[in-house]
Amino acid sequence: MAYEFIRVDREGPVTVFTLNRPDVMNALHSPAHFELHEAFDAFAADPDQWVGIVTGAGARAFSAGNDLKHQAMGGDMKSPPSGFAGLTSRFDLTKPLIAAVNGVAMGGGFEIALACDLIIASETATFALPEPRVGLAALAGGLHRLPRAIGTKRALGMILTGRRVSAAHGYELGFVNEVTPPQELMATARKWAAEICELSPMSIRASKEAVFKGLDEPSLEAAIKGQMRYPAAAALFKSEDFVEGPMAFAQKRAPAWKGR
Template sequence: MNYKNIEVEEDGRVFTIRINRPEVLNCIDPETNEELFEAWKTFRDDDDLWVAIITGTDRAFCTGADLKAWHKFVLEQRVNFPRKNAYYGPGFGGLTRGMEIFKPIIAAINGLCYAGGLEIALAADIRICSENARFGVLNRRWNVGLGDGGTQRLWRVVGLGRAMELILTGKEIDAEEAYRIGLVNEVVPAEKLLKRAKEVARRICSFPQGSVRMDKEAVIRGIGRPIEEGVRVENLLFWNLLLNRDFFEGPAAFRDKREAEFTNESEKLRDVLSPDLVRRWLDE
């Protein structure tokens, strides 16, 4: 697919998506949102791509929605847009909801990260930012709420008190403060940001991917569940991994004191929570 407002790059197993609207600080209009959605589907469905990096061009990661464009778009779609997108829509930046991806995602936050841009960053698994990065719920000024995960993910990352402060006051914080409260995992010089993100991505790629994806899925599916139920979900996913031939290669290599030879063959994830599969396991 040819993209107008984003750039994509495949570097071995690493897939980089770059929002490329620097003239509007990488804010996202409907067209860009659709392009991002398609890019994320490509990453999700391509068996040769294992880790994704999302970043922006120039001095902004993403400053949220292009309010002018969305205002016009929603007015034109006054009836159909809410019906189509509320609850079941593709989410902001193509990632924040309606897109289950159990491959690892890294946000390389290269500058301004506001509103919906913050929601995109929160949807990533690991957040690395440049020293000049800034964060905030600046949409507060325009009576625009957090519609794609900000109210649900932010407090899970930084805690309820700090999340409520950021959400209600619309305050802006710098990279140092973001690291202090746990919003980002690491702060690096701007010129080293993408290099560092790729280093982390390649480290993840050095592992067999079955267990990496299993553990991410267990974390995601466990959110909001009582711990006992979450552990059961984890255990079902663990035993589902047992069906993959690579599950036995690791322990066998350890036993034989040799290098493991993983196939990393892709097997379509089955619904490991289905009652039929659980009953089959129990019967066997």
């Protein structure tokens, strides 16, 4: 499908989603949200797509967040049920997403990155939730995901000041997985994706789902007891991969994963 405000490129089992509004630092407006909603729906539904990488077009920005000029001019501010960028309220996606942050990730842009499972950042990347500077608040998940990622005190240090954090500092705080030179960003993100693709997609989905659903359980005991009820775990035990993995190990060969 052709899109106007994003690019979607298939690379085998890896899909690259590029926010493609570099003239406004990849800030997003309503039409872009709905395009991303459709693209992530297609990604979720396709059994041959295993891992996603989200990045921004150009060298300046991953995403500057909400397109405030579009909002100020009375532009349509509707968003899909999946939230900002078709992602921040998408809680049923068990396929892993990697944010390849190539520059500014401000406000909603940072919230997109936080909604991904891993963040790989260029040395030039910067992160912030500066919404209070313009009379807004980071209500697309940033106020909840950041404390869960780095702890309440550290998160409030960013949230209550709106301060910018470098990629290196983000790594120290714990929300960035790896920092790379700008020219190596996409290669590094693809390396992470390739490592994930070496494993059973069914196992990866069950593992991701268990982590996030388990965090919502009232106790560790409840999480361990409850994980067998989760849909991705049930799908794992019924899958071809569940048979293929032990068989390949016994036969001393590389497994041929199906993702189904």
